[in-house]
Amino acid sequence: MDPVTIKDIAHALNLSTSTVSRALRDSYEISPETKRLVMEYAERLNYRPNPIALSLKGSSSKALAVIVPQIANNFFSQAINGIEAIAYNRGYHVIIFQTHESYEREVANVQQAVSRRVDGLLLSLSSETSDVSHLKALIDQGMPLVLFDRVAGELPVTQVVADNFGGAYAATSHLLQTGRRRIAHLTIPPYLSITQERLAGYRAALEQYGVPFDENLVRYGTFGPDEAGPLVDELLALSPPPDAFFTASDRLALGCLGALHKRGVDVPGQVALLSFTNSQSAHLLNPPLSTVTQPAQEIGQLAAERLIELIERKHKSTGPSTMKLPTTLVVRESSRPLPKLVM
Amino acid sequence: MDPVTIKDIAHALNLSTSTVSRALRDSYEISPETKRLVMEYAERLNYRPNPIALSLKGSSSKALAVIVPQIANNFFSQAINGIEAIAYNRGYHVIIFQTHESYEREVANVQQAVSRRVDGLLLSLSSETSDVSHLKALIDQGMPLVLFDRVAGELPVTQVVADNFGGAYAATSHLLQTGRRRIAHLTIPPYLSITQERLAGYRAALEQYGVPFDENLVRYGTFGPDEAGPLVDELLALSPPPDAFFTASDRLALGCLGALHKRGVDVPGQVALLSFTNSQSAHLLNPPLSTVTQPAQEIGQLAAERLIELIERKHKSTGPSTMKLPTTLVVRESSRPLPKLVM
DNA sequence: CCTGAGGTTGCAAACGGTTGCGCTAAGCCG
DNA sequence: CGGCTTAGCGCAACCGTTTGCAACCTCAGG
Known part of the structure; x- marks a missing residue:
């Protein structure tokens, strides 16, 4: 019961994979009739494109990394809640990393996130972190990054904090x-x-x-x-x-x-x-x-929104900004x- | 500053990608001299294999899905803490999903997790869930699955609960x-x-x-x-x-x-x-x-351990079991x- | 000197999808 | 009626990696 691929559909319908791919993406090059056939068949078989293949090919993996010191902490779990809500609505997934307040783990986690080809990172610094060169490197690579709560003012990135x-x-x-x-x-x-x-x-x-x-x-x-x-x-x-x-x-x-x-x-x-x-x-x-x-939740939401904006219109970088939310x-x-x- | 690939190494060293790949995996077919060259160069360039390509190719994505009703909940955030600790030690990543107590989102999340090709799932049922056929389907597909806390006794899977x-x-x-x-x-x-x-x-x-x-x-x-x-x-x-x-x-x-x-x-x-x-x-x-x-944390740890066992020696399935941890x-x-x- | 074995390495297919380009056939115009 | 456009589709390359197999070289044994 392996997942249905584009090939399966192509084979069953006597079409090429390219035609099926285009039909599914509703390309203008494909006749309405063929599109209908493909769409219906895909629907029947409950076809889902393999996101891994997609990320391999294109750039987007539709995944965000969230790196926090500790999940089991009211502030962070509430923030993650906000992040996940936004991400879900925009079709992104959230991969969570904990640094346990360790600089080394923070660096390692950033590495891991990058090699997982996440589309962007949300990060709250560990308490050990004083050197932020690992984040500078990220920024230089053009990786979308938003810092929240525990931020580093000197970095030219979007930051979301409480007042x-x-x-x-x-x-x-x-x-x-x-x-x-x-x-x-x-x-x-x-x-x-x-x-x-x-x-x-x-x-x-x-x-x-x-x-x-x-x-x-x-x-x-x-x-x-x-x-x-x-x-x-x-x-x-x-x-x-x-x-x-x-x-x-x-x-x-x-x-x-x-x-x-x-x-x-x-x-x-x-x-x-x-x-x-x-x-x-x-x-x-x-x-x-x-x-x-x-x-906390609003901070998470706002940070996720900013990050996704950054990802989706990478060209029009509005420049780093710091957003400050009121405390109560x-x-x-x-x-x-x-x-x-x-x- | 794009990530280094095997091709870059191959090109730089005037080798084929296959040779580089084998050298990196320390294959017996490659001469010690070549291995050394490749290893050193890879080290210098800080080469990291692209996990996405790996998951596309092979079977393992080194990622676990965790599906819970709510992250912002003491029990679940503590459990996730335990899960993440074990996963990290074993080289796995944790992708978090929230169902918000909704059956539909639970089904959608399971779908998403599967199409992300996670190696296994840790799940705690939403309160709306009475029909577990989506999980039955998972099991039939051979997807490693461990239920924790909110489990479904009738399912033939490993379950970890409190007493x-x-x-x-x-x-x-x-x-x-x-x-x-x-x-x-x-x-x-x-x-x-x-x-x-x-x-x-x-x-x-x-x-x-x-x-x-x-x-x-x-x-x-x-x-x-x-x-x-x-x-x-x-x-x-x-x-x-x-x-x-x-x-x-x-x-x-x-x-x-x-x-x-x-x-x-x-x-x-x-x-x-x-x-x-x-x-x-x-x-x-x-x-x-x-x-x-x-x-909570122990439940998370135990569940993650069981899941990874399931993943890594899929053949020798020890059969479903329910583990009950004492409450205090x-x-x-x-x-x-x-x-x-x-x- | 020829043959075969062993040790190294490269070629190419595959994973699942996208996409530039080429091909075919039909329709249109002059 | 011939040539051009265009709609509709397929071929093949590509993303980064693994892996079966072929190819090559060297050297030893007959």
Whole structure:
């Protein structure tokens, strides 16, 4: 029960493969009668062109590569969801790669994607990646590429990101408005563009409110397991200790909340907590968690749309652009205003 | 800067493509000297065989299809994580498809996967799927196939699942032991094997404790948005109302907890809550949620391992088997024993 | 010196499809 | 009625690789 080929049809109808091919593509060179015959027969046999043969011949493989650090992460799985939706509608398939935050695997995955002849790449940098020459090479080859979320500003490619600066600014401002002054920032590895933007937003808000920046209050996580606990301990040991935690990832948020629970710290009485997260259950946590959410699915959709545009009218390159989508601050119990407002 | 082909090497070295091909595959027919030349040159040019040409020619495409209802779901993203890990180690790629719980898309995705000439399929049924003839056809074609999580028992294929019966039995028993007698079961669409197994586990536990089964207490969700609220209302309106909710999915768990919060129902005082979920934050919810977790990543890994075995020694088919992995009951605050135990 | 074997290498077909071009027959015009 | 156009179709090359088989050379044995 092997798949039907063009040859089978040609043979059965006593035609040449070229005629069948043209008939199926509705070429003007083929008589309506012949077309009808071929189409009907192909329909009956449920003929599907072999995409592999197509990609061998032509250039297009109708496949996109998505390279992300981790699938099992709310943000990325939501983004992939958006990517897949767009890709499916436009007739593309999605091949997924995980870098597990490793630079080496990122390079290897890019290689693999290229040799699979994908039509384009969607990539979110691993936290280890500081050298982006592998991507430069891609761009020089003319491979369509769109970066999302964790991008590299210096690369001349289309990038889709959330407004990390704005999100962090809004979050920090909110904490300041609720009376906190010692705001700790638990964040992700410093190489990442998003880390820097969030840090910048955090600093900008501090400055706006005349609160001096204290680098002791900024701690970098590593995506390792159980990393939040020690960081929280270090921060709580400061004097004066922080009165708020602003964290930059799902894992840090949950880890931090868990650590605070375990140490019997009252949230938000003793410290407030506010986090970047795409978790669906922030409102059900104890206490309900104030969050900055990124439009993960929209980011994925937009990135996929841009990429497909790039692929389909490669000539008319509109030039690289960075698209920034707004984040949403949702205030909940974990950052409730302090009873006595200092301001 | 087009990718290097065997022809380029052949031309540069004044050899035929066949010689180069054989040299690269280290064939005994080629002289050591020629091999060395070819290998070195290929190395220098960073030659990578075109996988598309390989798949066209031979049989193997070194790609696996994964078809799941939803990527943005803790269970599935964790499972895919496991799949990808194994696949990567064995040199396979993973192409992801989402059915969005639609039977039509499931069929279309299977078609697409086949025409992409993947070497094998990993599939978790959509909730709409009751007819599995599209999978029967696959099996008849000899396409390696492994079902996981949402399986179809009647199919003669390898299946990897969690012990849903056991998990539900343990969960229900626990609720009974803590003094609950009117245990509602909010579950997913009834076609699914896992739904039936969980229901069976639930009933078995009831029977064990001599509590009559009341079908009014069982409600089926549809994966729609905000479906939990109405179901909770209906159940709370029963007389006597339930004293526990046992839910069968992440979404139902969170939806249910949210609905109970909103209605001011005390958990676990008024009703207990216990859920199947792979959420990472169950212990941080308010109240901390008692859960049955499935070993999602292990299920993915095991399924991928089985599939690759199937692919690589297609001849020695060990016959279909069902592998069942244990679930874990974690008791937390949301199912705290009632103050006055009836038993 | 001829023959045959063994060791190397190249030719060509094949995978499934697309496409430039050539061929045939019919129709049209002068 | 002859030549030209044109519709409709087939031949063959091509994408990159593998592989059966033929071809060639060298050398040893008879």
